[in-house]
Amino acid sequence: VPEIDLLSPLAIRGVTLRNRIVMSPMCQYSAEDGLANDWHLVHLGSRAAGGTALIIVEATAVTPEGRISPADMGLWGEQHVEPLARIARFVRSQGAVAGIQLAHAGRKASCEPPWLGGASITSAEAGGWEVVGPSPIPFRDGDPVPVPLDEPGIEAVIDAFEAACRRALEAGFQVVELHAAHGYLLHEFLSPLSNQRTDRYGGSLDNRMRLVLRVAERLRGVMPPELPLFVRISATDWVEGGWDIEQSVVLARHLKGLGVDLIDVSSGALVPKATIPVSRGYQVPFARRIRDGAGIMTGAVGMITEPGHANEVITAGDADLAFIGRELLREPYWAIRAQHELDGEPSWPIPYGYAVKRRAR
Numbered sequence: 001v002p003e004i005d006l007l008s009p010l011a012i013r014g015v016t017l018r019n020r021i022v023m024s025p026m027c028q029y030s031a032e033d034g035l036a037n038d039w040h041l042v043h044l045g046s047r048a049a050g051g052t053a054l055i056i057v058e059a060t061a062v063t064p065e066g067r068i069s070p071a072d073m074g075l076w077g078e079q080h081v082e083p084l085a086r087i088a089r090f091v092r093s094q095g096a097v098a099g100i101q102l103a104h105a106g107r108k109a110s111c112e113p114p115w116l117g118g119a120s121i122t123s124a125e126a127g128g129w130e131v132v133g134p135s136p137i138p139f140r141d142g143d144p145v146p147v148p149l150d151e152p153g154i155e156a157v158i159d160a161f162e163a164a165c166r167r168a169l170e171a172g173f174q175v176v177e178l179h180a181a182h183g184y185l186l187h188e189f190l191s192p193l194s195n196q197r198t199d200r201y202g203g204s205l206d207n208r209m210r211l212v213l214r215v216a217e218r219l220r221g222v223m224p225p226e227l228p229l230f231v232r233i234s235a236t237d238w239v240e241g242g243w244d245i246e247q248s249v250v251l252a253r254h255l256k257g258l259g260v261d262l263i264d265v266s267s268g269a270l271v272p273k274a275t276i277p278v279s280r281g282y283q284v285p286f287a288r289r290i291r292d293g294a295g296i297m298t299g300a301v302g303m304i305t306e307p308g309h310a311n312e313v314i315t316a317g318d319a320d321l322a323f324i325g326r327e328l329l330r331e332p333y334w335a336i337r338a339q340h341e342l343d344g345e346p347s348w349p350i351p352y353g354y355a356v357k358r359r360a361r
């Protein structure tokens with residue numbers, strides 16, 4: 001049996017990734033009215049040309065109120081489809097797979113972009129809007145209090161995720177990732193720290209999981225059987241009494257039962273004051289735990305910057321995919337460097353490859 005490593009292809013349903021390197025979704029806060037533009041095309045396209053197997057478009061809001069900032073990407077209308085389709089076409093033309101993350105920011109919506117400080121925008125005149133959540137508990141002291149979603153509000157959110165998923169498919173995306181991490185709406189329902197509801201969406205673990213499971217079920221229902229569905233979670237809030245890895249394993253089992261293919265395992269960001277031991281590969285053990293405990297494929301993410309380390313994550317069986325974030329911002333062609341370092345044949349863009357391939361000289 002040939003060993004599986006970072007450069008091994010991976011088939012998930014009907015989609016084959018050329019290696020195990022994924023561009024982690026990263027907000028650019030560079031859209032107007034939710035529309036993708038030339039920046040997004042070049043930003044994402046260069047990583048596709050740079051050998052990455054799967055490019056996941058940043059958190060893309062399913063409603064205007066679901067944006068973190070007014071400059072977030074969106075898929076709440078038909079006008080958003082064509083600019084994203086242009087990106088999906090280019091990504092696919094480079095031999096990469098085009099993925100997109102669908103998101104609702106919940107109580108963390110209506111903020112300035114991080115380079116302007118990231119503060120809540122509290123008035124409509126300043127471009128902000130009313131934020132929603134499971135319960136009237138703000139993210140930070142002094143932030144606007146979220147309006148708790150009522151049952152019709154919850155149904156509308158689920159419908160918005162489904163409609164956005166249909167548009168993503170129309171745009172040519174082959175992988176959809178549901179964002180249920182980082183303290184945004186779906187994670188807010190999961191965690192007892194942000195969800196203090198007494199209806200069927202709060203209290204017990206089953207009730208707190210209800211919204212994300214319902215959304216995942218609806219997305220799986222509109223996705224063709226040959227296309228993969230991923231879910232990103234925060235495996236722990238890093239706070240006593242919060243969401244934790246044990247609950248994450250249970251959630252992953254349920255998601256698997258609904259036809260979710262892979263859990264992308266991140267952590268934190270539900271509350272501002274958590275002590276997180278950030279270090280090399282610090283979230284990898286959670287990916288391992290979920291992979292073993294729920295029998296589902298996982299992606300590892302967070303402080304994986306060296307090809308050798310990413311390779312170890314795969315060969316050790318900690319995860320099936322290595323998601324690379326900031327290192328791919330620093331170095332768009334990181335996957336080509338990884339292929340060199342691990343002695344593979346780099347997946348050069350076609351106009352370069354014939355000229356620079358080592359073995360074709």
Ligand code: FNR
Nearest residue numbers: 024025026027058059301302303304324325326327
């Ligand atoms: C992020 N991250 C992130 N995560 C996510 O699920 N959706 C998103 O849209 C974003 N946006 C985003 C923007 C920027 C600029 C950064 C740096 C990060 C988190 C990201 O995907 C990744 O999980 C973390 O950056 C940790 O991985 P690295 O950077 O240590 O490889």
